[in-house]
Amino acid sequence: MDIRNTWANRVSDRGMLYLFLLPTFGLLLFLVIFPLIWSLYLSFCEYSANAANPPVFIGIQNYSSLFREKEVWDRFVTTGKFVLLAVAIEFLLGFGIAMLLNREFYGRGLLTTLFILPMMFSPAVVGKFFRFMMDTNWGIINYILGRLFGMPKIAWTTSYEYALYSLVITDVWIWTPFIVLLSLAGLSSVPRYLYEAADVDRASGWFKFRYITLPYVAPILILAVLFRTMDAFRFFDVVYVLTEGGPGYATQIIPFYIYKLAFSFWRTGRSCALAYVLLIIIIALSNIYITYLNRLRRA
Amino acid sequence: MKRLVLGVLVVFLLGTILGGVALAEEVTLTITWAAWAPMDTLIALAEDFTAKTGIKVKGDPVPWPQYHDKVFTEFASGKTSFDIVLPDSQWLGEAVVGGHLLDITDWFNEHVKKEDFYDTFIQSFCEYPDGSGKYYGVPALGDFFGMCYRTDLFNDPEEQKAFQEKYGYALQVPETWSQLKDIAEFFTRPEKNLYGVALWHAPIPTAGLTDEFLAVFWSFGAELWDPVTKRVKGYLNSEEGKAAARYWVDIYKYCPPGSANYSMDEANTAMQQGLVAMMGTYLAFYPGLVDPNLSLVWDKVDFFPTPREKEWYVQLGGQGMSISAYTPYKKEALMFLEWWLSPETQWKWAQAGMFSCMKPIVEDDKYLEYAPVNKVARASYPHLKDYWEIPEYNEMGTVMAEILNAAILGKYAPEEAMDLIAEKHEEILERAGYYK
Numbered sequence: 001m002d003i004r005n006t007w008a009n010r011v012s013d014r015g016m017l018y019l020f021l022l023p024t025f026g027l028l029l030f031l032v033i034f035p036l037i038w039s040l041y042l043s044f045c046e047y048s049a050n051a052a053n054p055p056v057f058i059g060i061q062n063y064s065s066l067f068r069e070k071e072v073w074d075r076f077v078t079t080g081k082f083v084l085l086a087v088a089i090e091f092l093l094g095f096g097i098a099m100l101l102n103r104e105f106y107g108r109g110l111l112t113t114l115f116i117l118p119m120m121f122s123p124a125v126v127g128k129f130f131r132f133m134m135d136t137n138w139g140i141i142n143y144i145l146g147r148l149f150g151m152p153k154i155a156w157t158t159s160y161e162y163a164l165y166s167l168v169i170t171d172v173w174i175w176t177p178f179i180v181l182l183s184l185a186g187l188s189s190v191p192r193y194l195y196e197a198a199d200v201d202r203a204s205g206w207f208k209f210r211y212i213t214l215p216y217v218a219p220i221l222i223l224a225v226l227f228r229t230m231d232a233f234r235f236f237d238v239v240y241v242l243t244e245g246g247p248g249y250a251t252q253i254i255p256f257y258i259y260k261l262a263f264s265f266w267r268t269g270r271s272c273a274l275a276y277v278l279l280i281i282i283i284a285l286s287n288i289y290i291t292y293l294n295r296l297r298r299a
Numbered sequence: 300m301k302r303l304v305l306g307v308l309v310v311f312l313l314g315t316i317l318g319g320v321a322l323a324e325e326v327t328l329t330i331t332w333a334a335w336a337p338m339d340t341l342i343a344l345a346e347d348f349t350a351k352t353g354i355k356v357k358g359d360p361v362p363w364p365q366y367h368d369k370v371f372t373e374f375a376s377g378k379t380s381f382d383i384v385l386p387d388s389q390w391l392g393e394a395v396v397g398g399h400l401l402d403i404t405d406w407f408n409e410h411v412k413k414e415d416f417y418d419t420f421i422q423s424f425c426e427y428p429d430g431s432g433k434y435y436g437v438p439a440l441g442d443f444f445g446m447c448y449r450t451d452l453f454n455d456p457e458e459q460k461a462f463q464e465k466y467g468y469a470l471q472v473p474e475t476w477s478q479l480k481d482i483a484e485f486f487t488r489p490e491k492n493l494y495g496v497a498l499w500h501a502p503i504p505t506a507g508l509t510d511e512f513l514a515v516f517w518s519f520g521a522e523l524w525d526p527v528t529k530r531v532k533g534y535l536n537s538e539e540g541k542a543a544a545r546y547w548v549d550i551y552k553y554c555p556p557g558s559a560n561y562s563m564d565e566a567n568t569a570m571q572q573g574l575v576a577m578m579g580t581y582l583a584f585y586p587g588l589v590d591p592n593l594s595l596v597w598d599k600v601d602f603f604p605t606p607r608e609k610e611w612y613v614q615l616g617g618q619g620m621s622i623s624a625y626t627p628y629k630k631e632a633l634m635f636l637e638w639w640l641s642p643e644t645q646w647k648w649a650q651a652g653m654f655s656c657m658k659p660i661v662e663d664d665k666y667l668e669y670a671p672v673n674k675v676a677r678a679s680y681p682h683l684k685d686y687w688e689i690p691e692y693n694e695m696g697t698v699m700a701e702i703l704n705a706a707i708l709g710k711y712a713p714e715e716a717m718d719l720i721a722e723k724h725e726e727i728l729e730r731a732g733y734y735k
Contacts, residue, residue, distance in 0.1 A: 049375040051690070052398045136557025137492075137574060155557035160708060246502040247559050248705030263368045264504075265694040266375075266393075 043272035050266035062273035071249070072257075072274070079253040082164060083232040086171040091225055093172065094179025101180070102187040112184070116177040123174055127241030130170045131157065134242075157243045163251045170238050175228060182224040186217030219296050226289040233282050254278050326631050327355040331370060331381035332618070334360035336586050337440050340651045347647070348638045354631050363506055363563065367693070374399035374623075382626035383635060385439050385618040387505060388423035393690040394621070395427045400435040401622040406633055407434035411640065417441070419683040420656040424619025427688065435621050437636050438656035442617030443683060444514050444605055445582040445675045446479075448472065451599040452486060452576050461485075472603040476515055476546060479577070479606055483553035486576035495553030497569035497578040501562040502704035504696025509686070510614055511579050512547050512703060514605045517612035517684055519543035524724070529733045531724040536717040539609070544706065544713035551707040559708055571595060579605065581616040582672045583654060589671065602672045604679045615685040617654065649673075691731050698723045 011019070043062055045055035066072050101112050118126070133140050134156035145151040156166045194212045203211075236255040239245060245252035245260070252260070254274065262271035330345075332338040338360045345356035359381055361369050367390065373379045374397060386394055394400045411434075413421055420438040422429055452458055453470060462470035466481050473479040483495025501507035516523075521540035524531045534540070551559075555574055558565065563580060567587055570578040571594035582602060591597045605613050620639060622632040638644055642657070649655040652670040660666055661680060667673050687695055699720050706716035728734060 050371055050393065050397045052396070137555055137569075138572070153556050155559070158557045158559035158708075160710065244501060244503055244560065246701070246704055247708050248502060248710055249701050250705075260697070263372060264697065266371070266690075267694075 039272045042269050043276050045269045047269040048266040049268040062270045066274055075252050075254055075257050082167060082253050083229060085168045086232050087225060087228050089172050090176045090179050090228055094176045095183045098180045098183030098187055101184060115180055118174050119177040123237040124241050126170060126174050127238040131242050134166055158247055160247055160250055163243050163247055167239060167242060167251055170242060171235060179224050182220050183217060186220035190216040219293055222289055222293045226286060229285055230282055326628050327357055328383060328628060328631055328635055329357055329359050329381045330383045331359040331361060332385040333363045333366045337583055337653055340653055344647055348635060352634060367505060377625060379623040379625045382623055382628050382632050383620060384623055385620050387618055388615060388685050389688050389692045391427045392688040395435050396690045399624050401624050401629060402433060402435060404434045410637055411437060415658055416656050417658060417680050419615055423615055423685045436619035437640055439620040440583060440617040441654040441656040442581045442583040443679045444511060444579060444614040444616060445679060446577055446579050446603050446605055447570055447588055447600050448577045449596060449599055450601050473606050475606045476518060476608045480550050483550060487553045494555040494575050497558060497561060497566040497575040498554060499561055499566055500559045500704060500707060502701045504693050504700050506562050508700040508703055509696040513686055514614040515546055516540060516543040518608040518610055520609040523686060529728055531721045536721040541714045541717050544717045547703060548707050548713045559704060582675060585672045602675045604675050611682045612684040613679040613682045615683045691727050694727050695724050
């Protein structure tokens with residue numbers, strides 16, 4: 001048999017490349033690109049996926065009506081508060097814990113493992129745990145606060161004062177370990193000899209942190225904050241389980257509202273429009289972070 | 300040799316074909332319903348159906364909070380993993396308008412004796428739109444909103460004396476919502492960790508605030524809308540509607556602290572743990588309240604119908620039994636419905652402690668022996684009333700639940716809340732084209 005005439009030999013390297021790419025591209029097209037384009041089209045339509053009627057093109061009405069409604073703005077404000085609070089606390093706490101863990105002491109490995117455990121639980125399960133723990137009447141948190149400090153019962157998940165904070169606390173519990181992990185990776189990459197040299201020069205702790213530690217870990221910290229911000233904007237499962245968006249709609253952050261619009265009210269077109277608005281916000285914020293990250297790298 | 304090979308081949312092919320036919324004949328019907336005791340009972344009873352027909356039946360239970368969304372997400376995909384579904388009454392319009400339920404009108408007219416059932420069950424579980432004569436299901440579980448109370452507290456002579464002195468009438472099962480509020484106030488003793496009443500206040504449309512508030516709302520003489528024009532303003536926010544909202548906000552003072560998110564589980568737990576003197580729930584949940592493994596006060600509870608005020612209406616719960624429009628086993632599913640409606644099955648259902656929708660069973664005194672809640676069912680059924688069954692019900696119910704939930708926490712005055720709900724409801728109905 002003349003191997004020069006086999007089918008495989010007739011295919012060029014570039015052709016082989018496309019052949020290998022084809023299944024992946026097909027899957028991407030089917031599972032990601034098509035739904036993306038289709039949902040973009042639906043965002044300009046009056047459409048309910050649950051009804052028998054086909055989509056009716058209505059231009060930018062879904063988008064314009066979104067920005068006219070106070071309830072939607074309220075939910076954006078709630079989302080902004082949640083993201084800002086959760087990410088800021090996670091960043092400060094996570095980096096602080098990483099600094100403490102970044103030194104030699106007995107049981108460091110075990111402690112580090114314990115610290116990153118929360119990240120491994122399903123957020124829905126954590127939400128359920130916190131719902132029990134934060135229960136006004138039977139929750140362990142109120143019990144401890146009452147026994148130790150004589151505090152009255154706090155309605156953690158059902159009062160306007162505390163409900164949003166209950167979500168922030170839960171998110172901080174789950175995701176602070178993520179910042180810890182990335183910060184530890186950054187901290188361990190700082191060369192030891194720089195600290196030794198600074199010690200010889202009798203540099204202060206603040207000086208070492210400001211001029212050695214921070215420049216080394218800043219890029220990875222920015223990345224960690226970027227990931228957390230993107231993720232916090234998509235926060236859904238804990239809200240669904242812990243507060244169900246209440247009291248009233250006080251803890252309905254945008255992803256939860258999109259879910260309600262899409263699968264409870266079946267306003268598919270409108271929910272797609274809101275999802276695109278959220279996507280644009282996340283992309284814009286990510287770009288700000290990435291620009292800053294690039295500037296840091298160049299510096 | 301060739302003949303032998305050919306023979307083996309023919310036998311193999313025949314075996315495959317016949318085996319395939321045999322497999323094809325083995326039908327398994329899948330039923331989806333909420334994950335609760337009635338579902339377990341239905342699947343256990345269905346063994347009789349399998350024994351009679353050879354058709355297997357399996358259950359696909361879904362937790363209550365996810366039940367609606369799971370079923371309708373499958374409907375929206377145009378293919379369902381279930382053949383039979385037990386939808387809440389208010390889902391009927393949503394499911395029928397979307398073309399998701401099998402139209403069984405002809406079969407229904409031939410097989411169902413309507414006079415055997417209470418009218419509300421036929422209207423709410425089977426017919427859409429009301430009065431159209433088009434049927435999409437059969438009555439299944441005659442659930443309703445009722446009340447549970449602590450007999451040890453109510454029958455305590457000391458408590459009775461103190462109550463009589465304070466309110467000027469005897470402490471007994473309340474006949475009006477006003478009396479219920481007095482009793483709730485009387486038993487509210489935070490220092491003893493005891494509160495008057497647990498009600499569903501969760502800001503969700505199903506199994507939340509809307510269900511329980513409407514029992515009060517209707518009994519105060521209010522209406523959701525004009526049944527002809529569908530106009531809401533002047534009905535929902537009428538003086539009666541606002542009085543009902545004032546009552547609802549007021550009674551929250553006698554509910555356990557932090558109970559603004561109470562739904563079925565939380566309210567049941569409050570009763571089971573002895574935190575409250577009374578509790579409102581759909582009474583199909585009663586088994587957990589009299590189970591010694593689950594409740595600290597299992598032997599100290601009894602049940603009563605939701606009270607009257609100006610009028611007497613009881614909020615309908617429960618589900619009908621419908622067939623998915625997408626099932627390949629329509630004939631078998633109809634056989635199941637026929638088996639289900641047979642008096643023999645219905646009696647077994649009742650004997651298992653479940654609510655039957657059949658008048659001859661409910662009105663038979665033997666029925667009262669099967670469950671402690673059956674006396675309440677018999678008293679409540681003539682007063683049943685249901686809310687919107689149009690496809691927009693979920694959004695309307697959510698608006699009502701969220702705004703009233705905010706009102707009990709002081710965000711809105713009750714009157715302001717009802718005006719706002721009426722306005723939002725008209726916006727939803729306008730958008731849906733009801734005012735053309």
